[in-house]
Amino acid sequence: MSDLLDQAIVVTAIAGGIRLAVPLLLAGLGETFGQRSGVLNLGVDGIMLLGAFAGYYTVLQIGNVWLGLAVGLVVGAVLGLATAFISVTLGAEQGISGIGVYLFGLGLSDLLFQKLVGTPRPIDSFPRVPIPGLSSIPVVGEMFFRHSLVVYLAFLLVPASIFVINRTTFGMNIRAVGENPEAADSVGVSVARVRYATVLIGGVLAGMAGAALAIDLGIFQQNLTNAQGFIAVALVYFGAWRPLGVMGGALLYGLVNSVVLQLKTLGIIPRSWSDIAAMAPAVITILALVLVARRFRQPAALAKPFLREA
Amino acid sequence: MLELRGIVKRFPGVLANDGIDFELLPGEIHTLLGENGAGKSTLMKIVYGLYRPDAGEILVDGTRVDIHRPTDAIELGIGMVHQHFMLVDTLTVAENVAMGLRSSRRPLTDLDVVAERIVELGERFGLPVDPHAVIWQLSVGQRQRVEILKALYRDARLLILDEPTAVLTPQEADQLFDTLRTMTEDGRGIIFISHKLREVLALSDRITVLRHGKVVGEVDDPTAVTREDLARMMVGRDVKLAPDKAPARPGPARLRVRGLRVHGDRGTEAVSGIDLEVRGGEIVGIAGVSGNGQRELAEAIAGLRRPVAGEILVGEVDVAGSSPAEIHAAGVRYISEARMREGAIPGFTVAENLLLVDHGDPRFRRGVLFDDRAIEEHGRRLVAEYRVKTPGLDTPVEHLSGGNIQKLIVARELSARPDVLIAAQPTRGVDIGAAEYIHARLVEERDRGTAVLVISEDLDEILALADRIAVIYEGRIVDVVDRAEADREVLGLMMAGGHPGSGGETAAAAGGAAR
Numbered sequence: 001m002s003d004l005l006d007q008a009i010v011v012t013a014i015a016g017g018i019r020l021a022v023p024l025l026l027a028g029l030g031e032t033f034g035q036r037s038g039v040l041n042l043g044v045d046g047i048m049l050l051g052a053f054a055g056y057y058t059v060l061q062i063g064n065v066w067l068g069l070a071v072g073l074v075v076g077a078v079l080g081l082a083t084a085f086i087s088v089t090l091g092a093e094q095g096i097s098g099i100g101v102y103l104f105g106l107g108l109s110d111l112l113f114q115k116l117v118g119t120p121r122p123i124d125s126f127p128r129v130p131i132p133g134l135s136s137i138p139v140v141g142e143m144f145f146r147h148s149l150v151v152y153l154a155f156l157l158v159p160a161s162i163f164v165i166n167r168t169t170f171g172m173n174i175r176a177v178g179e180n181p182e183a184a185d186s187v188g189v190s191v192a193r194v195r196y197a198t199v200l201i202g203g204v205l206a207g208m209a210g211a212a213l214a215i216d217l218g219i220f221q222q223n224l225t226n227a228q229g230f231i232a233v234a235l236v237y238f239g240a241w242r243p244l245g246v247m248g249g250a251l252l253y254g255l256v257n258s259v260v261l262q263l264k265t266l267g268i269i270p271r272s273w274s275d276i277a278a279m280a281p282a283v284i285t286i287l288a289l290v291l292v293a294r295r296f297r298q299p300a301a302l303a304k305p306f307l308r309e310a
Numbered sequence: 311m312l313e314l315r316g317i318v319k320r321f322p323g324v325l326a327n328d329g330i331d332f333e334l335l336p337g338e339i340h341t342l343l344g345e346n347g348a349g350k351s352t353l354m355k356i357v358y359g360l361y362r363p364d365a366g367e368i369l370v371d372g373t374r375v376d377i378h379r380p381t382d383a384i385e386l387g388i389g390m391v392h393q394h395f396m397l398v399d400t401l402t403v404a405e406n407v408a409m410g411l412r413s414s415r416r417p418l419t420d421l422d423v424v425a426e427r428i429v430e431l432g433e434r435f436g437l438p439v440d441p442h443a444v445i446w447q448l449s450v451g452q453r454q455r456v457e458i459l460k461a462l463y464r465d466a467r468l469l470i471l472d473e474p475t476a477v478l479t480p481q482e483a484d485q486l487f488d489t490l491r492t493m494t495e496d497g498r499g500i501i502f503i504s505h506k507l508r509e510v511l512a513l514s515d516r517i518t519v520l521r522h523g524k525v526v527g528e529v530d531d532p533t534a535v536t537r538e539d540l541a542r543m544m545v546g547r548d549v550k551l552a553p554d555k556a557p558a559r560p561g562p563a564r565l566r567v568r569g570l571r572v573h574g575d576r577g578t579e580a581v582s583g584i585d586l587e588v589r590g591g592e593i594v595g596i597a598g599v600s601g602n603g604q605r606e607l608a609e610a611i612a613g614l615r616r617p618v619a620g621e622i623l624v625g626e627v628d629v630a631g632s633s634p635a636e637i638h639a640a641g642v643r644y645i646s647e648a649r650m651r652e653g654a655i656p657g658f659t660v661a662e663n664l665l666l667v668d669h670g671d672p673r674f675r676r677g678v679l680f681d682d683r684a685i686e687e688h689g690r691r692l693v694a695e696y697r698v699k700t701p702g703l704d705t706p707v708e709h710l711s712g713g714n715i716q717k718l719i720v721a722r723e724l725s726a727r728p729d730v731l732i733a734a735q736p737t738r739g740v741d742i743g744a745a746e747y748i749h750a751r752l753v754e755e756r757d758r759g760t761a762v763l764v765i766s767e768d769l770d771e772i773l774a775l776a777d778r779i780a781v782i783y784e785g786r787i788v789d790v791v792d793r794a795e796a797d798r799e800v801l802g803l804m805m806a807g808g809h810p811g812s813g814g815e816t817a818a819a820a821g822g823a824a825r
Contacts, residue, residue, distance in 0.1 A: 169413050176398045176409050183396035186360075187410030187460070188381035300399070 007139070013262045014143045014255065019216065021247075021254030022154045023048065023209040023225070027232035028239070028246040029161050030205030033198040035236050036165065038178040038301035039087055041202050042098025045229025046105020047079045048210035053109040055211025056220035057116060059123040068123075069150065069211045076207015077200060079105070084199035088192050091305035102229070110222045117220070125218045126150050150212050157205075161243040174198055178299035181306040191306045206232075231282065238288055240296035249288070256284050311336050311499050312357070312388075312468055317366035319352050326352040328523040329366070334468065334499045339490060341502045341510050344520035345544055345741045346712065350503050351393075353520075354470050357501075358390045359383045381410070389461025390470040395453050397445050403456050404428060404441040407463050424463075431462050436489045450599070451482040458489065469493065470501045475509055479599050480769065480802030487513050505544075507537040507551075508770065519543040545742045552774035553749040556757070560589035560777070564761035565611070565642075565730045570620035570630070572606040580606035582785035583620070588730065588761040593752065594790075595776025596765040599805050603785035604765045605647060608734045611763075612644035613637040614652070624730055638667060641729035645719055645736055647765070649712070653719045656708035660700050661689035663707050664722050696721035697747065713744030720748055724755055731755060734765045749775060769801060783807045 027044050034041045055072035059065055079101065086097045126148035130136075135145040165171040173194045176184040181191045206229065213228070214220050231253060239245025260280055263269045312334040319327040327349045334340050342350045355361045357368065359377040368375055370386050377383050383390070397406050404425040414420045425441035432438050437455040445453060454474060461469050471490075475483040490500055490513070504510050510517060511532050519527035519540065527543040529535050541549040567586040574580030581603045588594045598604055609615035611622055613634040622630040624640045632640075646652035654663045665674060665685055674684050689703045698717045700710055707715050716737070723731065733752060737745035752775060756762050766772050772779055779796050781788040781804040788804040 167419060168417050169408075169419050170417060172401070172405055172409065172419055176401060176405075179400050180396070180398045183398050183406075184409060186380050186390075186392070186396040188379070188384065189410045 009262060009266070011139060011142050013258045015146070016258035016261065017251065017255035018144065019147065019151060019254070020257050021250040022151050022216070023213040023228055024232050024235060024250040024253055025154045025247055026157070026205045026209035026212065027229055028235040028250055029157055029243055030202035030209075031233055031236045032161065032239070032241060032243060032246055033165075033174065034195075034202040035302055036178045036241055036299055037174045037195050037198040038181060038299055038304060038306070039084075039195050039199050039202075040094045040098065040233075040303040041083055041087070041101075041199060042095060042230075042233060043079070043083055043101025043105065044098075044202070044206045044232050045225055045227055046102035047076050047083075047203055047206040048213070048225045048229045048232075049105040049109040049223070050079060051076045051207030051210030052214035052224050053112055053210075053220055054207070056123060056214040057112070059215055060117065060121060063124065065124055065126050065215050068215050069208060072207045072211020072214075073204050074207070076203045076205070076210070078203070079207065080200040080203015081196070083203060084196045087305065088195045088199065091307045094303045094305070106223060109224075113220055113222065120219055120221055122218045123215065126212075126215055148216070150216070154212075155247070158243045158247050165243070170194075170197070175299075177306075178301050181301050181304075185306070185308060195306075227282075234286070237298070241299060252284070252288065256280060311371055312501075313369040313372075314353070314357070315367050315369070317353060317356060317368075318364045319349075319356060319361060320364050325523050327356070327363070327366075330520070330523070330525055332518060332525070334501060336467075336497045336499050337494045338515045339494055339500045339502055339513055341504065341514040341517045342520065343503075343505065343507075343510055343517055343540060343544060345505070346739055347741075348520040348544070349523040350520055351472060352523075354390065354472060354501065354503065357383065358388060358470065384464050384466070387465060387467040388470070389464060389466025389468070391454065391457040391461065391472065391474055393472040393474075393476065395457055397453055397456060399446040400444065402442055402444050403439055403448075403459075406445060406456060407441075407460050411464070427463065428459055431459055435462060435492050436485070437462075450477045450601075451479075451485075454478070454486070462493075466498070468499045468501070470503070472503045473505070474502075475504060475506060476767075477600060479805045480798065481806060483509065506768075506770070507540050510540065511535070511537065521546060541742055547743075549742050550746055550750075551770075553746070553753045555753050558592040558756065558777040560592040561759060562590060563587045564590045564625060565763065566621070566623040567607075567611070568621040568623070570607070570610060570622065571618040572603070572610045572615055573618055574603075574606050579618070580785055581610065581617075584782075584785070584787055586763075586780060586787060586790075588763050590729070590759045590761050591756060592777040593756050593762040593764055593775050595772035595779045596763065596782050597769055597772045597779055597801055597805060598767065598782035600767050602782050604767075604782055605734070606785075607782070608644065608647070608732050608763075608765055611637075611642065611732055612646075614644075635670075638726070643667075643723040643726055643728035643731050645723055645731070645733040647734035647738065649715060649719065649739075650708075654707050654715055657706055659704045659706055660693065660698070660710075660718060661685055661703040663718060664689050664692050667722060668726065692718075692721040692725055696724075696751070711741070711744075712739050713741040716740050716748060717744055720751060724751060727758075728760060730761045730763070732763045732765070735767065736764065737771060738766075738768070769798065769805075772801075773798070781805055 027048060031041060031044055051072035054075040055068040058071040059068035083101055086092045087094050128146055129149050131145040135141040165174060173189050176189060177191050177194045185191050214224060235246050235249035238249040314330060314332040317327050317330045330353055344350050352361060356363050359379045359382050368377060375386060404421045407428055408419065408421060408424045414423060428441040437459055439452055439455045474486060478486060494500060502513060514532045517529040517532055518525055521544060537551060541551060565588040567584055570581055570584045571579060572581035584607060596604055606615055610617045613632055617630050620630060621628045624642055627640055629637050629640050650656055674681050686703060693700060696717050698721060699714050736748055752762060764775050777793050778790055779793060780790045781801060783805060
């Protein structure tokens with residue numbers, strides 16, 4: 001009896017961890033593209049918040065979760081282009097301009113929420129799509145194959161990203177532009193075009209990540225992401241600028257979060273401790289960052305604007 | 311195949327190219343010679359589309375062309391090997407070559423096809439390189455091959471090489487010249503930029519000399535001129551390429567380095583057990599290709615880098631690990647190779663920069679304050695004595711030319727009358743006139759009895775200055791030879807790590823026979 005209960009708890013924790021990893025994975029993969037090409041986008045969290053509100057509001061009004069996700073994606077694309085304009089065309093200091101984008105997203109998403117919605121109203125969530133066959137495997141099926149399409153999509157984007165970065169001309173250009181933009185420029189690779197593309201990808205995925213989060217929770221509130229966008233940026237360092245590493249980091253974060261949630265629900269962590277427990281994922285991530293990421297070298301041109309001399 | 315007519319390029323405050331005419335024929339190596347700032351690089355950047363000219367026209371094969379960007383140049387069959395390589399260190403050779411080209415398997419890469427062609431081209435032109443190697447694993451000479459292959463892969467008929475031998479050993483340079491000749495036999499044209507007069511004479515079919523943005527001389531038959539003739543054209547007056555020098559009269563050893571080990575910036579060992587002795591009244595030259603531990607050696611002696619092991623004896627005192635101030639007090643002065651980073655503070659005035667090392671000296675203080683009058687007098691005296699050309703003592707040094715900044719640094723360090731002087735790349739990037747002057751002062755310093763250690767990547771400079779020559783390779787001294795017995799070929803082999811005892815002897819004989 002107690003064994004069965006333990007097993008159920010573990011299965012729930014792992015399945016929950018995978019679900020919680022999705023927004024971080026999407027945003028982190030997007031940020032990986034940007035950073036590999038030399039653009040540090042610190043505004044991810046702001047883009048996620050606006051994507052989250054756009055997705056939430058669309059579902060609230062129209063009731064279609066996929067349309068909600070699509071609108072979040074479009075909002076992310078627009079903000080991605082704005083970020084690209086600021087950091088590529090204007091050559092702004094990326095550490096500062098990203099904070100600006102974040103504050104913009106944080107403020108605007110809350111303002112729109114107050115004006116358009118006011119009191120929180122729940123919305124539909126993504127339907128679960130058990131994968132035929134695989135989902136009926138005991139334990140494993142429950143953990144991995146009874147999620148929504150968004151979860152599967154997010155994890156399929158990992159091999160897709162690896163393929164694009166390593167096997168395509170576009171990916172080669174991304175790596176070149178992130179290491180030595182002058183060299184790429186001298187053989188006719190447009191540094192600006194590559195970086196616009198990667199920052200746009202980053203914006204699209206961040207917008208999607210936000211919408212996925214809001215629709216998954218079925219709710220929106222001020223600062224819904226709770227700085228997950230910043231964690232996603234940190235995960236790119238943690239993952240050593242590799243999609244697989246980012247996925248590992250996102251899963252770690254999701255799992256720790258999920259376990260803490262479980263422990264709280266079960267009353268193992270006293271209520272008075274819950275605020276401290278909520279910090280655990282961030283602390284663990286930072287520790288992992290310090291221990292792991294230092295062994296890898298970041299793209300040489302990261303956060304350095306490229307403006308060709310006259 | 312290329313003709314430039316009346317090219318003009320202005321930068322704020324400078325006329326970099328002032329109506330330059332230039333012509334390159336197929337199968338020709340045409341050298342562009344001139345001092346730093348004469349306008350060579352600007353002109354070539356215009357040809358390669360990195361700058362737009364303010365006036366003048368460019369003709370390729372008799373047709374007027376507009377070159378807006380490097381890709382335009384590449385399409386016209388113009389390739390350029392930049393002084394600072396345009397390679398992505400983390401990508402492979404094949405990826406670097408393929409970059410910017412249309413893949414036959416779009417949107418995927420076609421690196422196997424590219425790799426095959428790289429090997430083909432490498433065999434044909436004597437440029438062997440592994441297409442799958444990652445750039446950071448390659449030596450400087452191999453990287454340069456990749457740069458040339460990049461241009462050949464794009465079917466460049468005209469190749470511009472900007473100071474290609476600055477980073478090569480003499481033997482690597484000879485190999486490069488063979489490759490270049492193979493290319494000209496093929497009907498390709500080469501524009502060669504260099505200030506190494508010996509190479510220019512050996513390689514060129516034709517030489518055009520630039521000064522202050524203008525063509526001041528053309529040499530159609532390089533065999534008919536000497537290095538001195540070329541230097542005169544570059545500078546506009548007679549120049550001594552090597553200082554007058556009496557035989558050294560060395561005294562007792564003033565600097566003794568024993569078993570010195572020093573780490574480089576990446577934490578790996580850069581100096582791996584060096585023993586070295588410099589006596590008062592002699593110049594010891596450290597010859598070697600860049601990055602073999604010279605910088606770390608100099609910085610360890612100057613107190614800027616803490617040695618891992620070993621002794622640095624100045625007189626009888628071990629200064630290894632001491633602070634720069636303690637090392638100054640022991641009588642050691644250092645002319646850094648990083649002129650604008652360690653040698654001077656660009657935004658400070660001439661007078662302030664002359665005071666940098668001695669700002670604590672009571673001569674320049676009145677109580678806790680500076681004695682402005684003493685400082686000004688000191689500055690005025692040094693500027694006059696060392697012929698630093700400056701509008702005034704309160705001019706920020708960033709407004710001076712490289713040569714004058716270097717003279718200022720030399721003035722500051724020599725005025726302290728040191729017992730030991732370390733001079734790292736003392737004339738790199740300095741105009742010939744200033745180099746001539748600095749060389750003379752270093753010899754004078756030697757004759758005063760100072761122990762002088764000159765570190766230079768320019769073998770001609772070492773041969774001109776040194777009484778004894780130590781060759782450094784991968785953090786070790788390969789050998790120390792007297793100047794009188796030094797042979798350029800043998801030194802070159804040692805700079806590539808060859809030991810004189812083994813293959814060096816035969817190579818020396820071969821080198822001797824080749825003359």
